[in-house]
Amino acid sequence: MTSPTEADRLWTTIHRERGRLLELLRSLDPADWDRPSLCAGWRVRDVAAHTISSSDYSVLDMVTGVIRARGDFNRLMDRLAREQGSRPAERIMARYERQATSRRRPPGTKPRDPLVDVLVHSQDIAIPLGRAHPMPAQPARDAAAFVWTRGFPYDAQRHHPGTRFVATDVDFEIGEGEAVRAPIADILLTMTGRPTVWTDCG
Template sequence: MDRTAIWDTVHRERSALADLLETLTPAEWDHPTLCPGWAVRDVAAHVISSPQFGLADLARALWQGRGDYNRAVFLDARKRGRKPVEQIVADYRRLDGSRRHPPGTGVRDPLLDILVHTQDIALPLGRHHAMPPEAARTAAERVWSISFPFRARRRLRGVTLTATDVDWRAGSGPEVRGTMEALLLLLTGRTAALDRLEGPGLDLVRPGAGAARGS
């Protein structure tokens, strides 16, 4: 996907997430997501923080997180998630079309963010939102190319990942096959779509398998 296609997808997917958020009950806004310790409101606020997050925000978050990036992101999301839910949804509408993204990130990062976090929200709520396969492939290429924060190549060492709906393949070893959506969730450390994957390498990517094989 080129830069224009990526941003077009980001905007469509953010709009779709905003549509979903508008249907939620108060209890659903506080429902746990696939991100441990994060409620729906936290993830939703985090996603739309991307076009609002500047250098000063980054410095403040890192200071509050005592230099721990993951903790900094979590604390920032919790703070933003305390806003009224109407304001969170309004931010999606207000920032529709924005191409701003946090310092130190590239154009593929907002795409990865919206694709995966939409599933983080939707799946635990029993909602369905199909991930665009071509966009998921672009996001997967980004995840596979970097070590932090997902460490996908290390975690999934010893298996071959093969998409069944687009042309994408990575790794070496026994095969794990499935849709690009299911593979992207696996690449980013989610286990919620393991039942949508198959192949002789599947047992090697289940939780606890790494310790069993000494990785």
């Protein structure tokens, strides 16, 4: 169980990273919103809308959505992201500004899931646009350790059997087998199913 002090520190980090992502979104040109992200099939606008709108979902929203998606959680997330992303960029930004400091989490998620979301989805937007958006090493380390043990929806251990991840920029080593050495940001992106893109952002 996360103590109140630990929870406060975690939310402070999440809110700081949401603020950094908000600044990145404010800097985008209109055409950038429709460019592909690192998430297969999602545009930048879809990722931006998904990252902040997930805190609004209630238990009823999720149950109804899963039923409509015939039990497929990934299909549900895809539909919601595209629906939210189809709105004008100004509306996506306005919603982001309202929700950036929210402490709500979608039903069924754990305290560090929002941290993973904002760290990874920031890169889903920044990397394909060629924008510098360094991922902070210590929060990335915390997120990677969590993802390794999380199971669904990441399943990092199942997808990377016989792999020992070793960070080159922070004290982090996890897994067993052949060593993969990289900055912690790249390790987190690999664990969460992103294509291998060595950001070297530290």
